Amino acid sequence: MxxxxxxxxxxxxxxxxxxxxxxxxxxxxxxxxxxxxxxxxxxxxxxxxxxxxxxxxxxxxxxxxxxxxxxxxxxxxxxxxxxxxxxxxxxxxxxxxxxxxxxxxxxxxxxxxxxxxxxxxxxxxxxxxxxxxxxxYLWSPLVLHAREMIKAGELGTITHYRGRFLSMYGSDPMGLLTWRFIIDEAGYGVTSDILSHSVSMAQFLVGDIDEVVGMRHTTITHRPLPSGAASHYGRGRPEDPVGPVENEDFASMLCRFTDGATGTFEVSRTVVGPESQNAFEIYGTKGALAWNLERMNELQFYRAGGSKEDGYTTVFGGDRFPYHGAFVPGQANSIGFEDLVAIEDLAFMECVAQGDRFSPGFAEAVDVVSVQQALIDSWQSRTWERVRDLKRA
Ligand SMILES: NC(=O)c1ccc[n+]([C@@H]2O[C@H](COP(=O)([O-])OP(=O)(O)OC[C@H]3O[C@@H](n4cnc5c(N)ncnc54)[C@H](O)[C@@H]3O)[C@@H](O)[C@H]2O)c1
CATH class of the missing domain: 3.40.50.720 (NAD(P)-binding Rossmann-like Domain)
Known part of the structure; x- marks a missing residue:
């Protein structure tokens, strides 16, 4: 039927x-x-x-x-x-x-x-x-699993979080001056574009951030102007007219989580080498986890046991993890970027159809930009800034 x-x-x-x-x-x-x-x-x-x-x-x-x-x-x-x-x-x-x-x-x-x-x-x-x-990226089956492991206490008390999103999408000086590099079209640079992914991941896995201090830098100050609709992966020619890059290519941040853990974050769109290294390492008193979008079907897990063989083990993605089996059965058969988009769209539409609240929604996005605002404040003050919940401001 x-x-x-x-x-x-x-x-x-x-x-x-x-x-x-x-x-x-x-x-x-x-x-x-x-x-x-x-x-x-x-x-x-x-x-x-x-x-x-x-x-x-x-x-x-x-x-x-x-x-x-x-x-x-x-x-x-x-x-x-x-x-x-x-x-x-x-x-x-x-x-x-x-x-x-x-x-x-x-x-x-x-x-x-x-x-x-x-x-x-x-x-x-x-x-x-x-x-x-x-x-x-929060919807990656292995990230969802990592969150369950942390909640279940498998890492013990979290002591340190290392988040980074190092991308090469702006590393070519001939890369076009698309909307991403213009304040009136993009707003901030990497802190809006990709630090948002790193901070949402940290909040999803570890929790709230209380205070931050950080820096920013623009590495490539001018780029060729595009003609018509263009992707930020498009290239100009040396003879093309150029315009100024108006927002930051790089940002880094030290932070303290509410529960006491320390954190470090680095994001860049102009480094050469890491192609799309959206990654975290989480250290706890009993173990550690590491994940990197460049190898998104692998989760690294370290369990401190005191044996001579202690070391990281690789857990491959597979249909025993949430949603994975909808795309491909078995173990170590990989899923990809657009599969995560399909999972988030499924979850969102299911909530809309059922009348349930969806997370992450706009409230969680405000949690992310509350951290971003404290970072921006610290660029001006050149010192530590407390994170204020902008929903209450
Ligand atoms: N979640 C992710 O992993 C991820 C990845 C890439 C981009 N994004 C976000 O998605 C958004 C779009 O980025 P993108 O890379 O797809 O951009 P894009 O430049 O590839 O596409 C933007 C589209 O909007 C159209 N457009 C421009 N002005 C318009 C208007 N006035 N009315 C209707 N359409 C208009 C353009 O013609 C183009 O087709 C951004 O906010 C970006 O930050 C998220």
Whole structure:
């Protein structure tokens, strides 16, 4: 007998990298997760680029397309809106979609500056709509398992957390000056773009952060100007006109967690070597865990036992860990980046369909930018800054 499922009519605002990833989730979820209680329907896609609008209709099967995101975000035949446009469009899109009563899933960082994330959270609270934020790496089956291990006390008391997101996406000086490098389009640089992933991971695994001190640096100060819609992986030519990079390429941070652990964070988009090293190492009194996106199907575990053979062991991903078996059965058969996006989209849509609260939502995003704000303050004061909960500010 065919299961009755709640239709979830979707608007996607911006069909770039992440708009396509979430749209593909909507197409794949029915075959991956037959137990779901909803039916995703790609109703409308808004993009200012005509080529992407054509792709939305021809390759993804959206019922209609538009260059006017406002009409898509507020359409009567839309239940949930995915905000996947450049950062500075997040807040107006969220304001319109929440006021129209839509559930909203926004890509991180939700706006480009902490105050914009806080405002987005306020809009959603006032409207009482479900929210989600794209901290997709939290949904890695091995990260979910690591969290369970920590909760079960397998590491003992956590003493130190080391988080980093070292990426090469901006390491080529010929890399284009896309929106990510411009304050009015991206907001802050790596602290909005990728420190948001590292801090959300630390808060998810270890808990709240109380105080921070840090520094920033811009390594490549000018880049070739793009012509038309361009990816930050695109390259210019030496003869192209250039413009200034307006936000930080690198940031680092020392911190103290509420429960007493110390932490260090490093994020960069211009290093050469680590290609997408979104990684953590967690040290406790009884053991340690390490995970790195570059080897996302492996979790390193050290159990202090006092034997001569003490050492890290490698736990491979497999269908005994959450969600993994939906994609591929058995052990050590790998899953990938877009599978994490499909998992978060499944979990979000399930909450919307069931009327449950989803986490991480906009409230958790404010927890992340509360840490980011303290870091920004420390750039100015050049000293330690306490993390204030910006939901109470
Ligand atoms: N969670 C992750 O791992 C992850 C990875 C990449 C990007 N992101 C986030 O996703 C968001 C989008 O990044 P991206 O890399 O997909 O960007 P992108 O540049 O690839 O795509 C942005 C899209 O928005 C469209 N657009 C621009 N202005 C628009 C407007 N006024 N109306 C409608 N569409 C418009 C562009 O034409 C483009 O298709 C950002 O906030 C980014 O931080 C998250």
């Amino acid at each position: 065919t299961k009755v499922r709640r239709p979830l009519r979707i608007a996607v605002l911006g069909l770039g990298w992440m708009g396509q990833a979430h749209s593909r989730s909507a197409l794949r979820i029915p075959s991956l997760f037959p137990e779901r209680s909803f039916e995703p329907i790609l109703t409308v896609c808004a993009d200012t680029d005509p080529i992407r609008r054509t792709r939305a209709q021809d390759d993804f099967g959206f019922s209609r397309v538009t260059d006017d995101w406002l009409s898509a975000a507020t359409a009567d035949d839309v239940d949930a809106v995915w905000v996947t446009a450049p950062n500075m469009l997040h807040l107006p899109m969220i304001e319109a979609a929440t006021a129209a009563g839509k559930a909203v899933f926004s890509e991180k960082p939700i706006g480009g500056k902490p105050e914009q994330t806080v405002q987005a959270w306020r809009y959603a609270e006032a409207a009482g709509v479900p929210t989600g934020v794209g901290y997709n």
